[in-house]
Amino acid sequence: MATTETLSSHSAKRPPSLDFNPITFIEQKKQGVAHTAVAIHDFVQGVMAGTVADYQLSAWLMAVCLKGLTEDETFYLTEAFVQSGEILNLEGIEGTFVDKHSTGGVGDKTTLVVVPLLASMGLKIAKLSGRGLGFTGGTIDKLEAIPGFKVAQSTQAMREQLQQVGAVLSSQTGDLAPADAPFYALRDVTATMDNLSLIAASVVSKKIASGADVIIIDIKVGRGAFMKTLTEAKALASLCRTIGAKFGKRLETIISSMDQPLGTAIGHSVEILEVVETLKGKGSTDLEHLSLALSCVACVSAGLFPTAETAWVALKEKLNNGEAFLQFEAIVRAQGGDVEALDPETNALPQPARMATIMAPTSGYIHQIDSLKVAKAVKLLGGGRAQKTDVLDLSVGVQLQHKVGDFVEEGEVLAKVFTGKHHFNEAIETLKSAFQYATFPLDEQPPLILESSLPLFLHLNN
Numbered sequence: 001m002a003t004t005e006t007l008s009s010h011s012a013k014r015p016p017s018l019d020f021n022p023i024t025f026i027e028q029k030k031q032g033v034a035h036t037a038v039a040i041h042d043f044v045q046g047v048m049a050g051t052v053a054d055y056q057l058s059a060w061l062m063a064v065c066l067k068g069l070t071e072d073e074t075f076y077l078t079e080a081f082v083q084s085g086e087i088l089n090l091e092g093i094e095g096t097f098v099d100k101h102s103t104g105g106v107g108d109k110t111t112l113v114v115v116p117l118l119a120s121m122g123l124k125i126a127k128l129s130g131r132g133l134g135f136t137g138g139t140i141d142k143l144e145a146i147p148g149f150k151v152a153q154s155t156q157a158m159r160e161q162l163q164q165v166g167a168v169l170s171s172q173t174g175d176l177a178p179a180d181a182p183f184y185a186l187r188d189v190t191a192t193m194d195n196l197s198l199i200a201a202s203v204v205s206k207k208i209a210s211g212a213d214v215i216i217i218d219i220k221v222g223r224g225a226f227m228k229t230l231t232e233a234k235a236l237a238s239l240c241r242t243i244g245a246k247f248g249k250r251l252e253t254i255i256s257s258m259d260q261p262l263g264t265a266i267g268h269s270v271e272i273l274e275v276v277e278t279l280k281g282k283g284s285t286d287l288e289h290l291s292l293a294l295s296c297v298a299c300v301s302a303g304l305f306p307t308a309e310t311a312w313v314a315l316k317e318k319l320n321n322g323e324a325f326l327q328f329e330a331i332v333r334a335q336g337g338d339v340e341a342l343d344p345e346t347n348a349l350p351q352p353a354r355m356a357t358i359m360a361p362t363s364g365y366i367h368q369i370d371s372l373k374v375a376k377a378v379k380l381l382g383g384g385r386a387q388k389t390d391v392l393d394l395s396v397g398v399q400l401q402h403k404v405g406d407f408v409e410e411g412e413v414l415a416k417v418f419t420g421k422h423h424f425n426e427a428i429e430t431l432k433s434a435f436q437y438a439t440f441p442l443d444e445q446p447p448l449i450l451e452s453s454l455p456l457f458l459h460l461n462n
């Protein structure tokens with residue numbers, strides 16, 4: 001357990017101290033003074049109770065971005081987030097509990113592959129996911145493309161489904177690390193999103209609250225990610241592991257590239273169809289490899305296999321023999337979703353008004369597909385939110401026909417674009433500008449997996 005000063009030793013859920021003064025607290029951070037566990041707890045409690053105003057939280061967040069938090073302060077903040085709510089009660093349910101988190105990317109549907117895949121190996125997984133905001137897609141929005149799928153599951157329903165099906169895919173409940181929500185919402189609108197300590201506290205607190213034994217975090221780096229450089233991503237990975245260890249948890253990290261979109265589909269219905277293909281062993285190589293890598297790390301950490309190599313073989317078999325897909329169907333059925341809609345032949349997912357294509361303007365090698373621009377194109381079509389309250393068009397999206405490194409002839413189709421009522425021309429122009437070509441091939445394929453805290457093996461890296 002944690003060796004640092006913990007709130008547990010001060011009483012976990014006590015009310016904020018009467019003499020806590022948010023102005024002094026902000027002033028201290030402005031001067032670069034390290035906060036105590038008690039002061040951070042008081043501040044978080046104050047935010048929850050409404051005695052710390054939004055403008056005070058905003059000022060503190062900016063002071064943190066400028067002066068930083070120490071590892072201990074980051075741990076205290078994570079702990080205060082965890083203690084603001086409940087820990088998912090998994091008592092009485094047999095098995096090893098795994099949880100997985102991604103810091104957010106474009107076309108990142110690994111959760112929807114990894115969760116059924118791990119459940120097909122006998123691991124238990126209660127995955128709480130969020131909605132998309134900004135340029136990143138959200139697992140919960142993608143699931144809502146499946147007719148009837150109920151994303152909001154009560155704790156009791158989650159427990160029952162874990163016992164019966166082994167896995168559940170739910171939206172965040174207000175009970176687990178609720179203090180993260182007001183911090184996250186203000187970070188999003190005060191340019192304080194990318195501080196490593198704030199990200200680590202946000203991510204790790206939700207994983208600790210989910211009660212998992214084994215936690216895997218996929219840290220995205222590149223144009224379509226919060227972390228723009230590998231150095232930053234490595235620092236975040238290390239901080240998350242340190243904070244996890246202070247909670248006595250085995251927390252592993254993978255750093256993966258978000259320079260080009262993951263897989264070929266970006267949108268909601270289109271991503272669900274790509275998940276189905278991947279779960280049947282017919283997905284795009286990069287999506288399958290990253291999903292397998294994350295699952296290998298989970299299986300080895302959970303003690304199911306001694307090495308990533310042995311785990312890989314067994315996991316790949318679950319994709320090829322259809323068991324992973326059957327597990328996905330079981331989850332969809334248990335949550336009220338229409339499994340018939342997943343059949344690519346009948347495809348009863350939300351359908352776009354029309355389909356367009358974009359063509360290669362020249363013959364050459366694709367050197368770049370800027371994931372941020374692809375995400376912006378999908379957002380323009382109505383597939384992303386500008387405001388939390390925006391209603392998404394789940395039918396729109398992009399289906400890439402080529403990836404970085406491919407040679408294309410002039411006039412060859414680069415991508416299919418599924419469109420609705422919004423900003424057709426602007427979206428098409430944005431999408432076209434995402435592609436960059438050269439007359440010469442790339443020296444080597446850009447690596448997908450840049451670092452893993454648990455040794456993987458070579459062919460997983462590309």
Ligand code: URA
Pocket residue numbers: 102103104198199200202203
């Ligand atoms: N994902 C989270 O849950 N929190 C962050 O701060 C960033 C990504």
